[in-house]
Amino acid sequence: MTGFALTWIVFLLVLAVFAARAWVVETNRGRLSTAGSAQRGLTVAAVGSVVLLVVMLTANGGIELVDLLINGEATVTAPSDQAATGGQQPGEAPPAPAPPPADPAN
Amino acid sequence: MTSETRRTGGPDPVEAGAGERTQYMQPPGPDSPTSAVRGPVPRPAGPDGPPPPPPGPPAPLSPLWVWGAPVLAVLAVLLLPLAAATSDLSDMGGWGLAPALSPLAWVALALAIACCVVELWSPRPRIPMLGAATTVLILCSTGMPSVVQPQARFTTAWLISGFVDAVAGNGVPPTGVDARFYWPGFFAQWAWFRDAAGADQLDTILRWYPPAVVAVWAIGVYALARSMLGGTRAPWVAAWLFVGLNWIEQDYFSPQATAIVLLLTVLTFALGPLATRRVDNAGVPGWPRPHRGAPPLPRWRRWLISALTPPNQPTLPARQLLLIYFCAALCLIALAPTHQLTPFAIIGQLVVLAIVGRFRGRGLVIVATLTVVVFILIGARDFWMTQISMITGGSDEGGAIEAGFFDRLEGDTGQLVVKLLRVLMPGLTWLLAIAGAWVYWKRRRDLVPIALAGIPMGMAVVQSYGGELLLRVLLFGLPILTILAVDALRAFVRVDRKRERLMAGAMVVLFLLLIVIRGGNDAYLDVTTEDVQMTRQAYDQAPPGATVQPLATVGPYALEGVGDHNNMASGGDGCGILASDPFRCIDLVQPQTLLFYKSMEKQGVVLNGEQPGWTVAIREQLIASGQYRATYENGFNAVLVRNEPLPQPGVPAPDAAAPDAVAPEGAAPAAPAPDAPAQGGTP
Structure with a gap:
């Protein structure tokens, strides 16, 4: 659980770094110092945070998911509906019901 | 070119007199008197007479153009309650809603179409009136079932209302019930709305959701069309064509309906205020070659120039750009926990735009991708841990194409005709769009729009998703397809303006078919x-x-x-x-x-x-x-x-064939006798 929480925190860090870089890039647009040290530093920070997030994702589920996708099997521990979007859709034809039973009196 | 330098086409005017030649003027000193500067001297008249006077105020419009559209719109709306009162929905057959509608409903639809056409043909179409005409058109076409039926159609809409009800209980989605609960954003949103409003059901929301959300979609298509087509009339036609071709009916109360709103918002940002284009500032011809007579360059050089040319930049102020980035990122982040497929559609479209350098803010692609990956790996972990076969597909599951097409071609004559019309409509849409892509290419040397429309088709590889996948693929591409189709129709009409009447007739036929197709299943989807x-x-x-x-x-x-x-x-x-x-x-x-x-x-x-x-x-x-x-x-x-006592958890249920079986301790009291009076009559 700690790994998952840390992954979410790193994800928020990535968003914050991207926002800061966008702020620096756009507010310096049109000036002569468009590639200043702040922008370069934030670019490095953005790349680093993305790499860190990828590492966290790999360690917290990524390997398991890839393993499942390669093997194609998983232990079903929870019931599911019959399809990803179960229920009647417009134009969807459910299986044909059986014919009505004979009169009980017969 | 200013008015002073504009030429009238005649010979050069006579040389100005000595007093009008350029003279050196002494800069004024602190004690210099104030002097007036003489205004420009009027040019002498040329041999063809004086230059034309500036255009005066526009001539007043005919009352037909001023009052025609509003009167038609009001009449259409007034007919709707009468149509609802006179439609008999009690015995719908295989043809669905269309035969059960009152003639007044068809008249209302015809008046709504006439309202749109009249305002579009006006010499000076008014944007508020066009917006009102579009609203009435949606109400009389997409919204017709909402008008004449007292409750929302579709089992799935009610099912999702039940999902919202489940989340509203304790704020936690139930587990082990349905795969859609692993993407609970939409359910949580409406559960919050419901609780905040103090309501305990969403029946009215369900009923009016389709026309409301289609109106929002139409706004998005209009905004996209303004960016891609320009003009004052074509974007409105694109919105109407989108409404007319939207037979897919994914606009019921559902996560994908909201997801399409978010998708259109991001796409409108990318193709509107964030739009850029690779333009070679040095004047070197890029790819493709813009003019037939331009000297050809080696292909590798054209590609190299195109790839290395940085996109130009939007002219918006920095703060506006940042606000747009924020809103677009918010939409992309909101998509991840809302719907399974839509994030992949918009990511694919943004990747295409980023590769060809068509929008500024390519970091949005990274943000969207990371959001989806993080949500699936962490937030939807239980889903892929237990139901990976929904991603990889099972051996006993039919493909999406089989489930979406072949399995549905059954039923009586009305059902078969309606379903064949559903096959014809996407074909017609793609045919028009391909013609529009050709026109767009001739006009702007651009194939990106048709690529944007085709990207969602890549999702067809997820065959295990089920038959609805094809509907979603069509829906994701429909806004761009519609805009391209309008470009084709505009080129068709410009050849001969009389063809506009043909287009008006085609609009009537299209919306009649829309009612028939959308209501085709109402015999068993009516609630x-x-x-x-x-x-x-x-x-x-x-x-x-x-x-x-x-x-x-x-x-x-x-x-x-x-x-x-x-x-x-x-x-x-x-x-x-x-x-x-x-x-x-x-x-x-x-x-x-x-x-x-x-x-x-x-x-x-x-x-x-x-x-x-x-x-x-x-x-x-x-x-x-x-x-x-x-x-x-x-x-x-x-x-x-x-007629049996309730089974207890962990205790085997008593044999129904043994009436004298002892009920377990704590079981619910036995049910009343079978001959207990029913609350209603017998059939």
Whole structure:
């Protein structure tokens, strides 16, 4: 659980770094110092945070998911509906019901 | 070129006099007197007479153009209540809603179309009036079922309302019930709205959701068309064509309907205020070669120039750009927990735009991708840990194409015709769009729009998703396809303006077909107020934890109780739908409460070739067997309750064949006798 929480925190860090870089890039647009040290530093920070997030994702589920996708099997521990979007859709034809039973009196 | 330098086409004017030649003027000193500067000297008249005077105020419009569209719009809206009152929906057949509609409904639709055409043909179309005409058109076409039917159609809309109800209980989605609960954003959103409003159901929202959300979609298509087509009339035509071609009906109360709003918002940002284009500032011809006479360059050089040329930049101020980035990122982040497929569609489209350098803010692609990956890996972990086969596909599952097309071609004549029309409409849409892509290419040397429309088709590889996948793929591409189609139609009409009348006639035919196609399944997708009240009453009377199942998966059977009453179609051994083998499945699942709707009866008759009265026969046999008793009967609607004590968790259920079996301690009291009076009449 700690790994998952840390992954979410790193994800928020990535968003914050991207926002800061966008702020620096756009507010310096049109000036002569468009590639200043702040922008370069934030670019490095953005790349680093993305790499860190990828590492966290790999360690917290990524390997398991890839393993499942390669093997194609998983232990079903929870019931599911019959399809990803179960229920009647417009134009969807459910299986044909059986014919009505004979009169009980017969 | 200013007015002073503009030439009139005649010979050079006579040379200015000595007094008008350029003179050096002494800069004024601090004590210099104020001097007036002489204004420009009027040019002498040329041999063709004086230059034309500046245009005066526009001539007043004819009253036909001023009042025509508003009067038509008001008449169309006034006819809607009359249409609702005079439409007989009690006996819809295989053709669905269209034959059951009152002639007044068709007149209202014709007036709405006339309103749009009149305002579009006006010499000076008014944007507010065009917006109002579009609203009326949506109300009279997409919204017609909402007008004439007292309750929302579609089982799935009610099912999702039940999901919202489940989340609203304690704020936590139930587990092990339905895969869609792993993407709970939409359910949580509406649960919050419901709680904040102090409401306990969303019936009115469900009813009016389709026209409302299509109106929002139409705004998005209009905004996209303004960026891609320009002009004052073509964007409105694009919005109308989108409404007319939207037979797909994914606009019911559902996560994908909201997801399309978010998708269109991001796409509008990317192709509007964030749009850029690779333009070579040095004047070197890029790729493709813009003019036929331009000297050809080696292909590798053209590609190199194109790839290395940085995109130009939007002219918006930095703060506006940042605000747009924020809103676009918010939409992309909101998409991840809302719907399964839509994030991949918009990411694919943004990747195409980023590769060809068409929008500024390519970091949005990274943000969207990371959001989806993080959510799936962490937030939806339980889903892929337990149901990976939904991603990889199972050996016994049919493909999306088979489920979306071949499996649906069944039913009576009306059903078959409607379904064939559903096949023809996407073909027509793509045909028009390809013609429009050719026109767009000739006009702007640009193939990106058709690529944007084709990107969602890549999702067809997820064959395990089911038959709805094709509908979603069509829907994701429909806005761009519609805009390209309008470009083709505009080029077609510009050849001869008389073709505009042909287009107006085609618009009438298109919207008539829209009503026919969208309402084609209403014989068994219609939900009545009685259905809703009966279902709520059944849940009120059902003991906690009792299984409540419908005979077939139509009707509002899951409008509440999801997660509490095992009311999802989840029976194994071929009994996901009890009607597939009713007596065996009912014995296997042993639902405590069994729901019958008129829509089930209609579905069997018009779609599956059953004899009229087949649900009544099943119901009567169940009652005659003593297994069930009726607590509600009215026509084809009925609620049957099982005549046995409730099973206790962990304790095997007593044998139904042993009437003298001792009920376990703590079991619910025995059900009343089978001959207890029913609340309604018999059919």
